[in-house]
Amino acid sequence: MTTSVTAGSRILEALGTVRDPELDEPITSLGFVSSCTVSADGDARVRLRLPTYFCAPNFAFLMVADAYDAVSAAPGVRHAEIVLEDHFASDAINGGVAAHAGFVRSFDGEAVGELHQLRADFLRKAVMAGTDQVCRPLLKDGVPPAALTGWTLGDLPPSRAADRLRQRRAELGLPAGDDAPLLVDPVTGAAVQPGALPLHLRKAQVTRVSLEANGSICRGMLRHRYNHEAGLGEEDQ
Amino acid sequence: MYEKDGEKYFIVDSHMHYWNAAPDNWVPGAEQYAKGWIDCFHAYQGLGPPETHWTIEHFQKYSEDDLMKDVFEDGHVDHAIFQPTDLREWYKEGFNTTERNAEMGKRHPGKFTYNTRWDPRDGDVGLENLRRNVETYGSKGVKLYTAEWNNGSRGWKLSDPGAYRYLEACGELGIKNIHVHKGPTIWPLDKDAFDVSDVDHAATDFPNLNFIVEHVGLPRIEDFCFMATQEPNVYAGLSVVIGGLMHARPRFFAKVMGELLFWVGEDKMTFGSDYGIWEPKWQIEGFVDWDYPSDEFSDYPRLGVAGKKKILGLNAARLYGLEVPKEFQLAEGEGTPAAQDDAQLVAGA
Numbered sequence: 237m238t239t240s241v242t243a244g245s246r247i248l249e250a251l252g253t254v255r256d257p258e259l260d261e262p263i264t265s266l267g268f269v270s271s272c273t274v275s276a277d278g279d280a281r282v283r284l285r286l287p288t289y290f291c292a293p294n295f296a297f298l299m300v301a302d303a304y305d306a307v308s309a310a311p312g313v314r315h316a317e318i319v320l321e322d323h324f325a326s327d328a329i330n331g332g333v334a335a336h337a338g339f340v341r342s343f344d345g346e347a348v349g350e351l352h353q354l355r356a357d358f359l360r361k362a363v364m365a366g367t368d369q370v371c372r373p374l375l376k377d378g379v380p381p382a383a384l385t386g387w388t389l390g391d392l393p394p395s396r397a398a399d400r401l402r403q404r405r406a407e408l409g410l411p412a413g414d415d416a417p418l419l420v421d422p423v424t425g426a427a428v429q430p431g432a433l434p435l436h437l438r439k440a441q442v443t444r445v446s447l448e449a450n451g452s453i454c455r456g457m458l459r460h461r462y463n464h465e466a467g468l469g470e471e472d473q
Numbered sequence: 474m475y476e477k478d479g480e481k482y483f484i485v486d487s488h489m490h491y492w493n494a495a496p497d498n499w500v501p502g503a504e505q506y507a508k509g510w511i512d513c514f515h516a517y518q519g520l521g522p523p524e525t526h527w528t529i530e531h532f533q534k535y536s537e538d539d540l541m542k543d544v545f546e547d548g549h550v551d552h553a554i555f556q557p558t559d560l561r562e563w564y565k566e567g568f569n570t571t572e573r574n575a576e577m578g579k580r581h582p583g584k585f586t587y588n589t590r591w592d593p594r595d596g597d598v599g600l601e602n603l604r605r606n607v608e609t610y611g612s613k614g615v616k617l618y619t620a621e622w623n624n625g626s627r628g629w630k631l632s633d634p635g636a637y638r639y640l641e642a643c644g645e646l647g648i649k650n651i652h653v654h655k656g657p658t659i660w661p662l663d664k665d666a667f668d669v670s671d672v673d674h675a676a677t678d679f680p681n682l683n684f685i686v687e688h689v690g691l692p693r694i695e696d697f698c699f700m701a702t703q704e705p706n707v708y709a710g711l712s713v714v715i716g717g718l719m720h721a722r723p724r725f726f727a728k729v730m731g732e733l734l735f736w737v738g739e740d741k742m743t744f745g746s747d748y749g750i751w752e753p754k755w756q757i758e759g760f761v762d763w764d765y766p767s768d769e770f771s772d773y774p775r776l777g778v779a780g781k782k783k784i785l786g787l788n789a790a791r792l793y794g795l796e797v798p799k800e801f802q803l804a805e806g807e808g809t810p811a812a813q814d815d816a817q818l819v820a821g822a
Contacts, residue, residue, distance in 0.1 A: 258692070288516065289509030292666060324509055339663060346627065347663040354665060361695070439695070442732045446694035449718065449725045453520070453691070456721050460519030461512075 243274045243312050250310040251282065254302040257355050258295045259451045260362040260404075263303070266451070267458050270321065278314030280307050285321050287457035293325040294351055297342065300333045322461075359408050360422035365444035366401035367419065371437060381437065385430050390414030474801065475549040475785075477761050480778050483801035485789035486544060486553040486753055488652070488687055488712040488745025491577055492569035495534040500565055506622075507563040514750055517713070520721040521751045535749050537577045545584065548746070548753035551786065552795055554586040556616035556652055556687075556745075562623070575610050586793055588614040588652065593635030594623045600642055607646045613793055614650035615643065616687075620666070630671040640679050650792050651675075652710060654687045667693045669700055676704040683792055685743060688713040689733060698736035708792070709737045711784065712745035715756045719763065727765050731773030739780035739810050743789045757785060779808030 251272065252264045263269055263284065274280040282303060286296060300320050307316040318333060320326050325343075332342025340347050370392055375381060389412065392398040406412040410425040419428035419436060428436045475482045494511035496504075515532050518525075527535075535543075544550045555574035559567045567573065571589040578585040587610040591603045606612055620628050629636065631653065643651065655667050669690045676684045687710035690697025701707045714733075718726035733742060744760070746753035761781055765773065776784075782803060790797045 288513040290513055294663060349663045351663060357665060442698050443695045445728045445732050449729050450692040452722045452725050453717055456520045457516045460516040
């Protein structure tokens, strides 16, 4: 069994598309991928780890299932095995994902619904946080806040944050084209009206602060747990 | 008390513990959970300054002398409020119980307030226990831990009908302060277990009780902030915010403080060290010295000496009816929070 460098990097690239739904960041940059190998025959093995033994099992399940899908679809992969380590629900999650059992069956008797709603709720938070990311630089450059209700996505200067916001909106089925309003209600997709603008921007800001603060705590805990310079964040760089 | 630059601070540590999580207290068959739990707490300690880190053995079980030294002698605290967490499915005698706290506290009269706890899944027996604990320990507050495992159930919500019976009993028994802890929690499995909307319902329906959301609803600060704006009886417990962010992530700490000062306000924020996760000394000294690190934070409300006095002790003293010596009190008119120009826009939400 040998691991070819190109195949290995393809797997990592695939894993880079998997996000922690709660933090809206790739599991690769968070340091959640502890190892990843692929044999010459195309057997991929990935080990994932989380900041604590009691991290929420629903988000953990989504990450393991998404990793399974992403790695299975990577070119040259014949079979994917994803193992979540050191978690109180490791067995239920690993077994459930490997058996394509879905969340409800994996946690027999404990869960009523699948996780689509949960994922959508957190995508909405990501849209709010992303709104702050693209608006803050505009306001800093002197764009009057009141003008923002007239902006469209197409008016935004190109940036990674702008791409990301569009992508998240598209995933939710919210308007994401050039002519779509920059500011929309993350549930209904309706354009934010001038009277609701100040509160909308404040909510966007606190949502971003919350997501980023959580991410920083998760990184700190992960580093403590594994004594590893994994998942360096904003203040480490 | 703590004194700096001629200012005297009366310190109430409104969230601290005296636990035994050593292997001698682990329930056979549940060792992995008992160990996983205390290891997780220990990782949080890693977010504090390195010179305050303990070995895992010391962390699992610290002594009465350790606590008295760390909290009162070195830690500047005038009065401390024990917040119990039972976890009897994992720890034989419980993790950090009202009984254990009171047994040690009786040798230090006047230093402690003994909060107790309840779990709606314990039904009538639990209600009877609650009455007895209030009688025995004079509890004026409870710590509710919605993630506790209990006979196959992995958690509960404050809006459950069973919980309302207990909240009604709290009103009758003279319990004013409901400290709520949402995490790390895992139930309901298929929803966001950290969601704080159940606290919102309870706070609306029980306006005579105060709801102190510990760890400011982390990791759902934004949901907590929206709620706290609408509910006059909801408070922000700062345990974990100061301990987990002030040293390890000063920029995020400044942002989170700025958001809390904006949405919740300095009159409704209370300090808690979360001892033995973190010692109070460095948290109090650092917080008194704290200011925003740069003008990037200029759109957040300022926090002055009076605001820090409120957060570090005066707010909790008010909630618990603790007597504060005159020298620590604010003068008439001192400590009116800076006007929040944007307050109306929030109230109109």
